[in-house]
Amino acid sequence: MRPPIPLIQSATLYNSIPRRRRYQQLSEDTMERLCILVLCVLVPLCRAESPLSPVVTPIDCNATEFEAGVALDLINEDRSNGFVFKPLHVVEVHEQEVQSHLYPASTIYYLTIDVLETTCSVLSGKSWKDCSEASSFHSWVFGQCKAIILLSMARRVQKLLNYNCTTASVPASAILQTCPDCPTPTWEISPKTRKMADKLLGDFNKESNSTRHFRSDHIERETSQWVIGPSYFIKFTIKETECRKTKRNMNQIDCKFLEDEDARVGFCEGSIMTNSRTGEEHKQVTCEVYEPKVDRSPAASFRGSFTYVGKAKVRFHDEGQEESGAAGKAYDEPHPSQNGIKPDHPPKDSSHKDHSGSSEEHGEKKPSVRKPKGLIQNFRLNDSDVLPAPAITISIPPLPTRPEVRSEFIEFPETDSHLPTCPWTKEDKPEILQYLPRKHNQVSADV
Template identity: 35%
Template sequence: MKHYMLLSLLLALWCVPGAPVAQGGMNEGSCEDASAMAAAGLALSEINLDRTEGYVFALHRLSNVHTAQHGENGMVFYLTLDVEETNCSVHSKKDWKACQTRPPSTPVYGQCKTAIYISKVHRVVRLYKYNCIVRPVPAARVIRMCPDCMFLTSTDNPKVQEIVALSLEKFNREGGFSKPFTLLNVNRASNSAWFSRWDFRVEYTIQETTCLGTGPCPLLGCGFSRKGFCQAHLSSRDTDTSVDCEIYEPECSERETKGRVRSLPAMGQMVILPCRMSQPRIDVRVTLSLKQDPQIPGQVEPSILPFPKVVSANCFPAPAGETLVENLFFEDPMFKKWWAIWTC
C-alpha cells in the first residue's frame, strides 16, 4: 500500500523545461520546480525505507537539482536534500510526512545526496544511490536559548544505561509478550538540569528473543523476530522509570542497502577522520546501463553519472531564518560547501 502511495505522487511530475547543460548530459534544474519537489519527496521516502537504523528524515528544503533524460519518458534526478530528523524510528516504516520533526531544542539536521530514476508513464520510482551526513545541534546553543530545555547527552552516560536497563526490565515484565526483548541499540539520550532537578529521556531499539525463562536469550531468526522502539523517562521527581514501546511485526530483508548515513559531531567540535576529503561515494563510479530494466520491457537501465560538482543556477543557498534549524543550515560550513564530504 505504501508503495502505491509513493507512486501516486508521480501524478505531480511533468516534463522538466529546458535548462543549461551542466556536465555530461545533465541539465540544471530549479529547486522551485514542482517536478523536482515531487522527486525530492519520493527520493526521501525511498531513502527512509532503505535504511535499517536511526530515525526517519523529513525534508527541510531542496537545495540542488540536476537532471538527465533517459529514453522518451524517464528522468534521473540528482538531488541534494536538506533534512531534519523526526521522532519516528525507521523500523516503523512510516512516511516522513506522518512524522514530527524534533523539538527546536534538540534537532538533528543534515544533507542527503541522491540519484533517483522516475518514469511517470511506466509508474517506476527507483532509488539508485544516496549519501547522508547529519549532526546534532550544539548543546551550547540550546543552553543559551533555553537553560532548562532538554539537550542531547552521551548514550554512554551511566544514568542513561541505568534507565535503559530498568525500563526494558519493566517492559518485559508488564508488556504482555511471551518472549522477552533484548536491547539492540541506544539511539539517543537527552537531559536537562536546573539547580537540584534533573530529567532524562532515552530512546532505544529492541528485538524479540527465543527465551521462555531465564538464561541467555538468542535472537529469533530473520522473519520471526519482532523489533521495537522504546522511549523511557526518569526525573528527580519520579519514583519509577516510565517506558513506552512500539512493537513492529517481523520483517526479513537481506538486500544490500543503497547508501549510508554518517553522523558527525555538533558544529564547532573537532572532527577526526583518518581519510582524505573526496567526493561522496555516489560520485566514485558511473553505473552503466548494461542490463535490462527489470520493470520496463525493451529498455535498459539508466546510466548513473558522477554527482554534479556545482550548484544549479536555479537553486539558492539556505537563508538565515527565525528557527534554530534554519540558522544552523545557514551557518554550518559543512553544508555551505555541500560538495565537500568526508568519505573513507
C-alpha cells in the same frame, strides 16, 4: 649474358608503365581478399547508430517537490536505525534521461536536500508526511542529503541508487544560551546507558502480553538534565527474542534475537529520574512495536502497533480510534497470527513440533542481510561550526541497455546549479540556517 639493369633505370622503367596496367598485374586472389576486407569494415558502419552522450542538466528546484519527497521516502526506507527525515530545502537538482530496456522512459535525478529529523523511528515504516518534528529547538537534528534516484513512470518504478547524508544536533552552547535548563545530548553512549535501557525495557516486558521477551537493540539517543537529581532520557530500539515468558529463571542477556523475517521490532522512549535527597527512582517508558519489516506495509504496521506507557497501554484500531487501559491493566497484545499476517514461530532449538515444516526443511534459504545503499554520518558541532556537506564520489555501474546503445557510468555531477529557483524552501527554520552546509565544505563517502 646481359648485364643487370641499374636500380635507377629499373624504377624509371616501372614508372613508365601506365597505371592501368599496374593494377592489371595484381592477381585475382589479391583483389578478392581486398574486397572482403573492405566489406567487413563497411557493413558494421552501416548498421551502427551514433549514440548521444548522456546529458545532465540542472532543473528548477521549485518544480521538484515530488522527486525530493520520493528521494527521502526511499532513504528512510533503506535505513535500519535513526529517525525519519523530512525536507526543509531543495538545494539543487539535476536530471538525466537514460535509455534502458528494463526502465523505459526513465529519468535519473541527482538531488541535494536539507533535512530535519522527525519523531518517527525509521522502523515504523511511516512516510515523512505522517510524522511530526520535535517540539523544541534543543531537540532538533538537522542535516543534508545527496541522493541519486531513478524514476520510470512507464514501469511505475522508484529506485534508490545511492545516497549520503550528514547530520548534527543543535550545538550545546546554543542550547545553553536559549534554554539553560533544557536537556543536553550525551555524545558517548556508555554501558551505563545500556543498563538503563534494559531496566526500562524490563518494565515493558513485565507488563505487556507478548509471548516472548524483547531485548534492547540500538541506543538511538540519550539526553540528560538535572531536575531534583540526575535525570536521563533515552530513545532506543528493541527486537523480539527466542525466549518465551513461560521460561523461568531466565537471564534476558542470554536471549538470542529471532531471525529478521520472524522478529517484531520496536521503538522505546524512557526516562529515569533519581531524587538526590531520598534516592528514590522514578521510571517511565513508552514503546511501539511493529511487524517484521519484510511483511510490513503502512496498513500492516498500523494494525499491529501499540504503545505502552508506564502501566497503561494504548492501541489503535483499524478505524483509528484510540483505546487506553486502566492503570495496572494491559490490553491483550495482538500477535501477527491473530491478524492473519504471520504465525508465531518457535525458536530453532525448541522441542515444539511445527507440522508446517521449517523453511530449511523445504529447501528454502533464509534471506540474506540487505546492504544499505547509502550512509549517514553524524557530526558534533560547536557554535561557530558549519555542518560538512555530503558528497557521492563513486561511479555507479550503467543501467542494463541494448548493445547498440552506449551506456555511461552514473556519477553525481560536480558542477553546481546556478538557477535562480535554487535553493527552494519547503519549510523555513531560520534557527538552524547558519549551521547548514556550504557548497565548499564537503565530506565524501564511497558507499
